[in-house]
Amino acid sequence: MANKFDIDISPESPELLAIAEKELRETPEIRAKGLAELRELLKKNSDLNFTDDENFLVIILRVCHWYPESAIETLRDIAEFRKDYWKVLKDLMPEQEKTAFIEGGLINILTHKDHKNRRIVIYKCGSDWDPSVISEDSIFRMFYLLHILAQLEKSTQICGCIVIYDFEGLGMKQVMNITPSGTKRLLTFTQKAMPLRLKEVHIVKQPLIFKMVYALMKPLLDQKMKSRLHFHGDDMSKLHQFVPPNYLPKNYGGTLPEIDYSAKDWYFCAEKYHDFFLQYKDFGFKQ
Structure with a gap:
């Protein structure tokens, strides 16, 4: 990463994936299962507007230790927060x-x-x-x-x-x-x-x-x-x-x-x- 005032969006290193497995339960099998189940939950929660793009869902699932039910609750919490504080967050760029x-x-x-x-x-x-x-x-x-x-x-x-x-x-x-x-x-x-x-x-x-x-x-x-x-x-x-x-x-x-x-x-x-x-x-x- 040449610019120190930038984030690192490079893929996960083996060392990072090892931490993810130890602390977040993340394995290829759990990852695939979690993504599939969260996509299904998003379909059932049809009032939510979030992308089902893998990169975004991984963000949510990682913070929830790859439990899809917790992830959908987190998405609902995010949606509630954005609704409650829409005057502050509307179209924020x-x-x-x-x-x-x-x-x-x-x-x-x-x-x-x-x-x-x-x-x-x-x-x-x-x-x-x-x-x-x-x-x-x-x-x-x-x-x-x-x-x-x-x-x-x-x-x-x-x-x-x-x-x-x-x-x-x-x-x-x-x-x-x-x-x-x-x-x-x-x-x-x-x-x-x-x-x-x-x-x-x-x-x-x-x-x-x-x-x-x-x-x-x-x-x-x-x-x-x-x-x-x-x-x-x-x-x-x-x-x-x-x-x-x-x-x-x-x-x-x-x-x-x-x-x-x-x-x-x-x-x-x-x-x-x-x-x-x-x-x-x-x-x-x-x-």
């Missing part, structure tokens, strides 16, 4: 959030993966966020667009991703713009309607005022998310227990250089996969 990508600098993807071959997403929610420039809705739309992009990467389908929420410099200006409805939307999405393996969520550099934000989140967290949520404050050695420092930039106590790129650099990758976004925007319930 990367160009609609170009300003958030180019000027916001709030969501970033590290150009390398960690020791478990997982993508690392950085979500800066503190003083870097000016709500008068980038709205809460806009941040969510950008997050949603990036999750669509991540689905195309085979290694991410199999190994998953982790998210680091960086609350450095969080103040009342940001807290007053983190709404109960926006928090519910984000957590509903990540817990029910995001077809990716979210392995860990790390909260770092959070000041005392973060307690106000967590008070909004806590009642909405399911047990699975609670088990994957870790709070580190300014102690990066706690983060290093999950991701070794040689896989992290200096910003997070790592040995790699400080981050000198942002979502601006990733925007052109999103543009590159325009056709997948175009297809995805019509997924959900049939009109």
Whole structure:
């Protein structure tokens, strides 16, 4: 992969397939059976509008460990989410959030993966966020667009991703713009309607005022998310227990250089996969 600001859409390596078999039950026989059964379930759920293309169905089946019944439930959850939040997601394409990508600098993807071959997403929610420039809705739309992009990467389908929420410099200006409805939307999405393996969520550099934000989140967290949520404050050695420092930039106590790129650099990758976004925007319930 020549461009470091691109996803890797190459076929699965033998090493990746070995991980898929161990962690996801994926074998050629289970794969063939799962695809056939999910296609039949899609026919029975005639109110759903999703492609039955193999590449897309594999995305859904992998996150469900190749259980077709769970996969159709996931597709229904995705459709419900898109119906409930249609005002935010209707006809969403990367160009609609170009300003958030180019000027916001709030969501970033590290150009390398960690020791478990997982993508690392950085979500800066503190003083870097000016709500008068980038709205809460806009941040969510950008997050949603990036999750669509991540689905195309085979290694991410199999190994998953982790998210680091960086609350450095969080103040009342940001807290007053983190709404109960926006928090519910984000957590509903990540817990029910995001077809990716979210392995860990790390909260770092959070000041005392973060307690106000967590008070909004806590009642909405399911047990699975609670088990994957870790709070580190300014102690990066706690983060290093999950991701070794040689896989992290200096910003997070790592040995790699400080981050000198942002979502601006990733925007052109999103543009590159325009056709997948175009297809995805019509997924959900049939009109």
